[in-house]
Amino acid sequence: MVSRVRAELRKLLGLPTAWVGLVLGTLTAPAIVLLNAPYTRRAIAAGTLTDTSDLGLRDLGVGLIGPMVLGVIAVSSEYTSTSQHAPGARQLTATLTAVPDRLRLLVAKTAALVLVVAAQAAVAATATLGLTQVLHGDHVPAPAPARVAGAILYWTLTALLAYAITLITRNGIVPLTLLVINSTVVSVSYLLTKITDLASYLPDIVGAQMFIRDADFPVEIAPLTAGLVMTAWVAVLLAIGAVLFQRRDA
Template identity: 30%
Template sequence: MTTTAAAVAPKPTGSRTAALSFAGTLRSEWIKLRSLRSTVWCYGIVIAITVLFGILIAQTASATFASGGSLTQEDQQSYALLVSTLGIGFSQLVAAVLGVLVISGEYGTGMIRSTFTAVPKRLPALFAKAIVFGVVTFVVGLVSIFATALITAPMLPKSGITPDFGDSQFLLALVGGALYLALIGILSLAIGTIVRNSAGGIAASLGLVLVLPPVLQIIVAMTQAEWAQNLAMFLPDQAGGRLYAYAAEASVTGGVIVLDSLQGGLVMLAWVAVMFVIASVLLKRRDV
């Protein structure tokens, strides 16, 4: 112990070989993300849920459609897509929880002080976090959704469904599913940044995707109110859900708005952008 500091590098004024950079900050966030067990577990669960739900519904489909007549190609594609993306309804909850934890875990443990000491301008750290987490979640989502599509494809023909992998609408919707997962995750990351607390952040985030939509549905069921239906359409889960709907088209029927894939995606992006601006302002202003 008393041989102490011989190994401290010799230059008292600090060696200038290293410098803070955004690329370095991205690398830092990547190391952080992959070095926590909770991350690995959460992504494992996302993959498992997507694949298992896909297999489950592909198997039950044979019972549902075996005796039925022939389906149109569009119905077949739509159904094959449902098989591959059904798990998103559940895996989005995992993505949301993980998105909150990515930042609230730092506040909870005090790690955030180390992070902001290394990146004192703060916002680059938040952006790097969002980029790394968003990209990884997108890739995990993409892999799990495409894997599900490929695994379930041989199970479907006996139900009269033959997915056409050459259909660009079909492929776009599969990618859209992964995009939706990533955006829900980033939205939750922004919420976690605003709330700074794991329990509160998860509650707020799941409230938005899990609680609010059924509440609106109840209102719709009771009152048939158009505003409630339209509001529900613009919530992240429904608007974002248009990203992975097959050949989604926009319509306005009797005052009830339905978005197409692009519009839905833009509404989802708007949610992320607004939450992110709020998160950025608060992050910059608050003491840690």
């Protein structure tokens, strides 16, 4: 098991695109905190920020492109051709020859992704929240450990969401497009909450309630429940992806 996870880690970290995800995801949020510092200071002084305890945690959101790219690329790289000249030559063929048990393969792959993204999230969160403390420490309370853990969990689950959707579509572009446009300031999910309260239970909306308090969520959900609902989404999609992966021809 350990050797399989190590192999999957090597594969993931050997992809140039994965490093794009790692670098983008880790650096974007701290960079934004730094760049926005003057405006944030003004906002604090003017008293327009209602809940300053959200400050660093909210900025973390822009780094989510990292986990999304990592989740997508972990699967899509298996399906892209290894050679321009050999149609049908996919890395997956080599992978399945090395680890024929597909369920074990998926477990190892998932574990590798979780390790990488959780580590990335921990680094990004520490950097972002640390910077926020350094820059605005007088006005911003130190973040509660539970909320930081919630944010790290949110990153990991987002990566798994991207991963599960890619397992189902076997194509990187579709999940990437869906997730990235849905991570914009006014996300599609947020728009849907204006139509129906049920949209509050969409994974990205509900998951954010694990660590963000002050937002205009139409339905207030306790952090623990929020975490469970998002985990359920990921579990269901992963299950569908796993079943399809088992059944489909490589």
